[in-house]
Amino acid sequence: MTTKKIPMGLMKKIALVAHDNMKRDLLEWAKYNRDLLAKHTIYATGTTGAMLERELGFNLIKLQSGPLGGDQQIGARIVDGEIDFLIFFWDPLEQQPHDPDVKALLRMAVVWNIPTACDRATADFVISSPLMDKEYDRLVPDYDAYRKRKVPGVIELKKRRPAETSASAVDSLRPGADQALA
DSSP states (O other): OOEEEEEEOSSOEEEEEEOGGGHHHHHHHHHHTHHHHTTSEEEEOHHHHHHHHHHHOSOOEEOOOGGGTHHHHHHHHHHTTOOSEEEEEOOTTSOOTTHHHHHHHHHHHHHTTOOEEOSHHHHHHHHTSGGGGSOEEEEEEOTHHHHTOOOTTOOOOOOOOGGGOOHHHHHTTSTTHHHHHO
């Protein structure tokens, strides 16, 4: 598969997420790295974001709480290229009611080759990397071929202008539609 380069500028877009039992660890880590984090755009899920903003003394982009969709909002921003890396202190010993969302977020980070730290030691290595102060081209697979693939059993609609697509044209492709027209 071919790859595409996605540039990361000097100012990184960093997502900070923590489960309840890990919030104190993330807060301590963020306070220790406050001056470095202040140079970048910081995203955070709801409760974590409010806590970080209060303690760090600078504004960040706060999304919904994780269980209310914040993890999915972070994942969507990764897909849209709005987040360069993820620091997610998750609790491996506590089952989360929104565990599928957590797995989906981590999956999106891997699919889009986003550097991800799930613990303090890895976060220390990531944040202290010389690449933090440089532009960086992240390589991701070129998913265009995947998007254009033919899926067996799926009927392709001919490309039409929006005005030419009508409900009856779409309905005619549904199973049994020929009987309804007869």
